[in-house]
Amino acid sequence: MTAYFIYRQMAPFGSSSLLTVDLGQQYIDFFAYMRRALLHDPSSIFYSFANGLGGEMLGTWAYYLLSPLNWILLLCPGASLTTGVFFLTVIKYGLAGLAFAWVLLKTTQQSGLKAITFATAYALMGWSVANQLNIMWLDAAYLLPLVFYGLYVLMHTGKWRTYVIWLAISLIVNYYMAYMICLFMILTFIYLAVDRYTNFRGFLAQAGRFAWTSITAGLLSAVVLLPTWWSLTQSKAQYTVTTFKWKFEFFPPKMLAKFFLGAFNFDQMPDGTANLFIGAIALLGALFYFGDRKIALRTRITAGIITAFLALSLCLQPLDLLWHAGQFPVWYPYRFSFIVSFWLIWLAAQTLTDDFEPGWLSIALVTIIVVAGAAYVALNLKSFKFLQMNQVLLGMFFVVMALILTTLPIKHHWIYPFLFFVIGVTEISANAFTSLNNISYVSQGEYGNYTNELQRLVNKVQKxxxxxYRIGKTFMRTKGDAFQTGFNGGGVFSSVLPKAVPTFYGNTGSPDGDGFVAYTNGTLVTDSLLNMKYYFQQKELSGALSGSSMLPAMSNKADLADYTKIGADHWATTYKNPYALPLGYAASPQILSLKNKTADPAQYQANWLAALTGNSADSKLYAAQNFDQVTFANINQQTKITGAVLQKKNLLKPGSITLTMKPTTNDPYYLTFGSTVNPDNATFVLNGKTLNQYKTYRNTILVSVADHAKGKTIKLTITLKKGSLWLENFTLYSLNTNVFKSAVAQLKSQPWRLTKHSSRYFSGQMTTTKAGEVLNTSIPYSQGWHATVNGKAAKTYKTIDMFTAVKLPKGKSTVTLTYWPPLLNLGLLISGLTLIVLTGGWWLSHRRH
Structure with a gap:
């Protein structure tokens, strides 16, 4: 794999990188955060304001960052982080092969080149290649054989330490993949218990040992599992499927296509069948296992039942949900198929020993099965867009070679293990190279240049x-840019994002999804209330460099005209927001009882501000406006624009609508776009230039179109990409600047003056002039935040289902907010006591012996 990556010029050996899809859009940002947290800002280990508007981090650590191999990344600062990812990836591939080979040496008769062949088949199985970009899952590939070996030792000798230690490590390193390993250990226990069955009493003793050792491993890892479980209750667990249907997700034989080499491409990532490639030798060996008479019949029957269960899990909806903890995967389906591959290769290693001599019946049955499977795939090749006939023929060539090799009586000749190795490793390597050639990658320059420029901008401000404070920007490489360069931002892409966060973004007019938020559509109001004190805007380059900015524009922000320009370089301009409120300030108690009663983000913002000031007039902050002129080209005339359905007259010709206005004031103007008014359905040109906008949004967003434009003509042209377009929630608003400034001035007059602050600690003084006023903050609410007022514990309150507030007495107060992860103390106690009991028991036993 190292040779292949060097050939593909992956950093540090060229101009490309291993960054692709989620690795380039999500994980790389978490790796940068991990480095900064461990080396420069330990307070952000538990809580970070780079996590959207702020969020707990133990869930992120548990899902993405607890692999001990990640410490390699500490040696790779800044743009060289891609080099660390290179070494991390090849080391995980290597460890998977090493662990599997070691297990084979301990549990089977395999050794030498044959063991290396099986180990390579496992390390480079289709699952590993397809999920190489999900780098945090690759730890499961080397931990599974070690946990399996631990259980094997437990069942054969009664010694428990290996099993408990490796299972606990698996649960700590990545609880998600470890959950799948735990399910597989139940199946493995059944298989080994049947294989070693002597009497029912002995079986019960084995079951008891398996139960208490598994529970012990869970108790040892409670320090991670309990806080993570709490984190999941706020995020991922809220999407758990509670109803399902007993149905096949596709025609089961379709999965046979994935046994051919190169059966993978980009389209298989979001929605495909399981990645099952293990090579012809391992596949034939697994089939021959069931006819191998040197293995007890009851053992083979049990193995057959387990194999059938695993096969059904790859296509039957309830079993698929079981393996994925009750949630349909968003992209990367059948994530547990590494377990199926492990099982099949291990069965093959049990059978393809030096004394293996298959009977003619076994050879005939295996041949019929393989030929029938290949014929089905070849005859239905049009259904498999990731597969071509030359791949099917090449796959059958390796099957024929493997069949000849495994059935001829030459197993004691020196040439046999050599041919075994050459055929096996050649096919496995060809699959890895062919599959990865189907994927495109982020160039080192695209990642490094952007990261370095954003880091320069951030460093200047922070110095x-x-x-x-928080920083906003009108450009984006990833939604995790704040993690990458170490600032308090507003976007994040995370599988453990609390459900309340995307709900809030959807309410306020910014893009959101179940696992992401993007602060690309801030207004003067949200920028102020969310403490967006600084803004970066990309420069529009002209001449030969036109359109070549390394800072990809993601929003149109005309209202930056209200902000103060404080700096610029070749690529970007920095602004300071004079209306940015502090992190906390005194507000009306009305904010504690405000409930959302509108789907209009403009009205939501106005209601939010009015509840903070206690002034009902502030709820009239936005006013709907009419366009001065609307012209239609090849589109049926409409008398009302909002909610209109535009339809082309002639489907073969372009259809567009042009809206024109001339503001009568210098107030900011915003347009609302419903979810149907998006770049997939239309193109938007504002004053002759493409309207920059983040593409993915499921709720109504607010788009800044004009500011300080009194008397200027503003023209928006919408060109349909399809036959029709529903202008859902399409409305023009103006913001009353005078009302806004007055409200901001009121809230600024009683700030929370911080004397000390870190990522998880804030302390400062503030003065309230009215009884009942509250300290309102833009710190997202969490049970982990603990408040004291004048040294006494105080209750925290949730405002607008999102932020933290504290009730204050009249007069001067010292308020402190401290974050500590919920259930972490309980987890530390349980893990600590379990470790003490185990260590003490081992010491007493050792001393007695």
């Missing part, structure tokens, strides 16, 4: 201003 001058050390207070608590």
């Amino acid at each position: 001058k201003d050390t207070s608590a």
Whole structure:
């Protein structure tokens, strides 16, 4: 794999990188955060304001970052992080092969080149190649054989330490994949118990040992599992499927196509069948296992039942949900198929020993099965867009070679293990190279240049201003840019994102999804209330460099005209927001009882501000406006624009609508776009330039179109990409600047003056002039935040289902907010006591012996 990556010029050996899909859009940002947290900002280990608007981090650590191999990344600062990813990937491939080979040496008769062949088949199985970009899952590939070996030792000798230690490590390193390993250990226990069955009493003793050792491993890892479980209750667990149908997700024989080499491409990532490639030798060996008479019949029957269960899990909806903890995967389906591959290769290693001599009946049956499977795939090749006939023929060539090799009586000749190795490793390597050639990657320059420029911009601001604030920007490489370069931002892409966060973004007019939020559509109001004190905007380059900015524009922000320009370089301009509120300030108690009663983000923002000031007039902050002129080209005339359905007159010709206005004030103007008014359905040109906008949004968003434009003509042209377009929630609003400034001035007059602050600690003084006022913060609410007022514990309150507030007495108060992860103390106690009991028991036993 190292040779292949060098050939593909992956950093540090060329201009490309291993970054692709989620690795380039999500995980690389978490790796940058991990480095910064461990080396420069330990307070952000538990909580980070780069996590959207702020969020707990133990769930992120548990899912993405607890692999001990990640410490390699500490040696790779800045743009060289891609080099660390290179070494991390090849080391995980290597460890998977090493662990499997070691298990084979301990549990089977395999050794030498044959063991290496099986180990390579496992390390480079189709699952590993397809999920190479999901780098945090690759730890499961080397941990599974070690946990399996631990259970094997437990069942054969009664010694428990190997099993408990490796299972606990698996649960700590990645609880998600470890959950799948735990399910497989139940199947493995059944298989080994039947294989070693002597009497029912002995079986019960084995079952008891298996139960208490598994529970012990869970108790040892409670320090991670309990806080993570709490984190999941706020995020991923809220999407758990509670109803399902007993149905096949596809025609089961379709999965046979994935046994051919190169059966993978980009389209298989979001929605495909399981990645099952293990090579012809391992596949034939697994089939021959069931006819191998040197293995007890009851053992083979049990193995057959387990294999059938695993096969059904790859296509039957309830079993698929079981393996994925009750949730349909978003992209990367059948994530547990590494377990199926492990099982099949291990069965093959049990059978293809030096004394293996298959009977003619076994050879005939295996040949018929393989030929029938290949014929089905070849005859239905049009259904498998990831597969071509030359791949089917090449696959059959390796099957024929493997069949000849495994059935001829030459197993004691020196040439046999050599041919075994050459045929097996050649096919496995060819699959890896062919599959990965189907994927495109982010160039080192695209990642490094962007990261370095954003880091320069952030460093300049942070050097001058050390207070608590957030930074917005009109460009984006990933939604985790704040993690990458170490600032308090507003976007994040995470599988453990609390459900309340995307709900809030959807309410306020910014893009959101179940696992992401993007603060690309901030208004003067949200920028102020969310403490967005600084803004970066990309420059529009002209001449030969036109359109070549390395800072990809993601929003149109005309209202930056209200902000103060404080700096610029070749690529970007930095602005300071004069209306940015502090992290906390005194607000009306009305904010504690505000409930959302509108789907209009403009009205939501106005209601939010009015509840903070206690002034009902502030709820009229936005006013709907009419366009001065609307013209239609090849589209049926409409008398009302909002909610209209535009339809082309002639489907073969372009259809567009042009809306024109001339503002009568210098107030900011915003348009609302419903979810149907998106770049997939239409193109948007504002004043002759493409309207920059993040593409994915499921709720109504607010788009800044004009500011300080009194008397200027503003023209928006919408060109349909399809036959019709529903202008859902399409409305023009103006913001009353005077009302807004007055409200901001009121809230600024009683700030929370911080004397100390870190990622998980804030302390400062503030003065309230009215009884009942509250300290309102833009810190997302969590049970982990603990408040004290004048040294006494105080209750925290949730405002607008999102932020933290504290009730205050009249007068001067010292308020402190401290974050500590829920259930972490209980987890530490349980893990600590379990470790003490185990260590003490071992010491007493050792001393007695």
